Amino acid sequence: MTRPTPKTVPWDRDFWANAERGVLSAQRCDDCGRLQHYPKPVCSECLGANIRFEALSGRGEVYSFTTVRRPELPEFEAEAPYTVVDVLLDEGIRFLSRLADEQDAPGLKLGDKLTTVFKPVGDGTKHLPYFVKVRD
Structure with missing residues (x-):
């Protein structure tokens, strides 16, 4: 789907x-x-x-996160499990999105630094912001 x-x-x-x-x-x-x-x-x-x-800078830190294992909508089942992150951006607002790479999920903790990447979704006419962990 x-x-x-x-x-x-x-x-x-x-x-x-x-x-x-x-x-x-x-x-x-x-x-x-x-x-x-x-x-x-x-x-x-x-x-x-x-x-x-x-x-915006596209940079921030993990404020909160959760892993979705059973999506509510069937259109997202093939993507599960995936990690939803609540990011406190450097500009002071929070932004809810997903991790771009689930390999970043193990060991993810509050305060980890993230930056924005964009990925096409659906029919490819829209690009959604996702976040990736900043490597030290």
């Missing part, structure tokens, strides 16, 4: 365009300065509509 391609909505088009170019991005509110992810039509802090996407 093929993994579904994420759908695009008006307020996340720039996120996907940036991902296509290999750039991790998040919305910045020009009214209050808040940085937010997931993309939303308004700022989740002040409800301001003056939001724009800005490039």
Whole structure:
């Protein structure tokens, strides 16, 4: 079964365009300065509509993680087990994604340094950010 391609909505088009170019991005509110992810039509802090996407470093550390052994959706069964990571980015926001390489999962611990890579998904028209462990 093929993994579904994420759908695009008006307020996340720039996120996907940036991902296509290999750039991790998040919305910045020009009214209050808040940085937010997931993309939303308004700022989740002040409800301001003056939001724009800005490039992020793509670097951070493991805040939390879990291994999915039995996915809820059948489209993901062939990929199990896989590791979902909650990454605290250097910019101070958290970003939920997956490890790009499950060989990074054994021994993964809180605080490990990660960086972003992008992989095509579904029909190949979208690229999702994944994370890989930074080697010392």
